[in-house]
Amino acid sequence: MRLLFELSKEHTTLPTAEVLASLIAEGIDASVINSNEDVLLVETETNDDGIKQLAERLAFTFMIDELLFCCPATIDEILQNAQNHQLSSEGSLAIRCKNRSTHIDSEHLIDQLGDIYTKNRQVNLTNPDIELRAVITDSVAYLGIKKAGIDTSYFQQRRGHLRPFLSPITLHPKIARAMVNLSQVKKQQTLLDPFCGTGGILLEAGLLGVNILGSDIEQKMIDGSQKNLDFYHLKNYRLYCADIGNVARYAAAVDAIATDFPYARSTTTKGEQLTRLYNRAFETISQVLKKKRYAVVGLSNEDIATIGEQYLSVVAIYPVKSHRSLTRYFVVYKKD
Numbered sequence: 001m002r003l004l005f006e007l008s009k010e011h012t013t014l015p016t017a018e019v020l021a022s023l024i025a026e027g028i029d030a031s032v033i034n035s036n037e038d039v040l041l042v043e044t045e046t047n048d049d050g051i052k053q054l055a056e057r058l059a060f061t062f063m064i065d066e067l068l069f070c071c072p073a074t075i076d077e078i079l080q081n082a083q084n085h086q087l088s089s090e091g092s093l094a095i096r097c098k099n100r101s102t103h104i105d106s107e108h109l110i111d112q113l114g115d116i117y118t119k120n121r122q123v124n125l126t127n128p129d130i131e132l133r134a135v136i137t138d139s140v141a142y143l144g145i146k147k148a149g150i151d152t153s154y155f156q157q158r159r160g161h162l163r164p165f166l167s168p169i170t171l172h173p174k175i176a177r178a179m180v181n182l183s184q185v186k187k188q189q190t191l192l193d194p195f196c197g198t199g200g201i202l203l204e205a206g207l208l209g210v211n212i213l214g215s216d217i218e219q220k221m222i223d224g225s226q227k228n229l230d231f232y233h234l235k236n237y238r239l240y241c242a243d244i245g246n247v248a249r250y251a252a253a254v255d256a257i258a259t260d261f262p263y264a265r266s267t268t269t270k271g272e273q274l275t276r277l278y279n280r281a282f283e284t285i286s287q288v289l290k291k292k293r294y295a296v297v298g299l300s301n302e303d304i305a306t307i308g309e310q311y312l313s314v315v316a317i318y319p320v321k322s323h324r325s326l327t328r329y330f331v332v333y334k335k336d
């Protein structure tokens with residue numbers, strides 16, 4: 001089947017990268033047919049369970065559809081293709097349109113598609129058996145059947161100020177989840193965050209069924225992380241108060257690392273010069289990470305990524321504007 005991922009426009013490359021890493025993490029073979037800022041289209045043999053697992057993971061995708069057809073984004077082309085692509089299953093229908101084009105009128109398109117697709121079936125806008133989705137970009141129209149929706153309010157409900165322990169260093173849960181996904185960690189594998197702060201990355205990994213291991217130099221952060229993880233009823237965690245240089249005493253051969261380095265603006269480095277701290281951090285990461293596995297690291301400056309290259313290979317860099325109008329650079333490293 002051809003699966004269509006309707007992507008968030010919050011970032012140009014991160015949403016696609018998150019889907020591709022999650023497909024690997026879920027063990028789903030897929031080949032990319034088309035990829036742009038609006039959608040990712042893949043060919044895959046996965047089933048409903050696989051789609052459900054993906055929907056539970058993803059932070060920067062809105063919807064996963066089974067593609068019916070795609071064509072140039074003109075009303076004539078869309079309607080002509082729709083005539084040739086009838087729906088195979090029975091049941092009531094709703095037609096919805098995500099229109100990112102400047103030249104097509106959504107209501108007009110839905111009316112016209114309604115004439116084709118609702119001839120012998122009931123319309124049910126609130127609880128349809130089938131949701132037909134038209135995703136229209138300036139150049140291409142994609143028509144698909146909704147397979148799964150991603151409830152992004154789920155991430156909003158876990159924002160820092162809604163957790164028992166808060167600090168300004170807390171990452172937004174969507175970013176934390178995307179970092180976990182980029183690490184390609186699978187359920188029941190172990191993910192380490194050696195600068196865990198309030199535990200935001202650990203929380204997102206733990207909610208996916210990953211075993212989580214966190215450490216931080218500050219005892220108050222460890223206590224706070226514990227409060228946050230308990231608040232979400234997570235059990236599969238271990239936390240240690242440790243300097244980055246001592247992490248190997250607690251962690252060995254971890255499957256994935258996702259972490260946000262301290263950057264001396266709102267976090268402590270205990271007076272240590274950042275370059276030295278980062279060198280020690282990358283050394284530890286390369287020591288405790290299994291071979292061929294990934295570490296996703298949040299940095300305040302793209303140039304710092306090169307420090308890590310002495311220990312690991314850079315796979316990709318994603319600059320993301322944070323809520324404090326700072327740009328963080330999320331760098332995916334691989335241990336060779």
Ligand SMILES: C[S@@+](CC[C@H](N)C(=O)[O-])C[C@H]1O[C@@H](n2cnc3c(N)ncnc32)[C@H](O)[C@@H]1O
Nearest residue numbers: 170171195197198200216217243244260262268
């Ligand atoms: C940017 S914060 C991490 C924020 C975290 N991702 C969150 O969502 O809350 C960096 C953390 O690194 C910790 N830290 C600073 N120096 C450290 C060191 N030498 N060893 C271990 N942790 C350290 C700080 O206490 C801080 O909690």
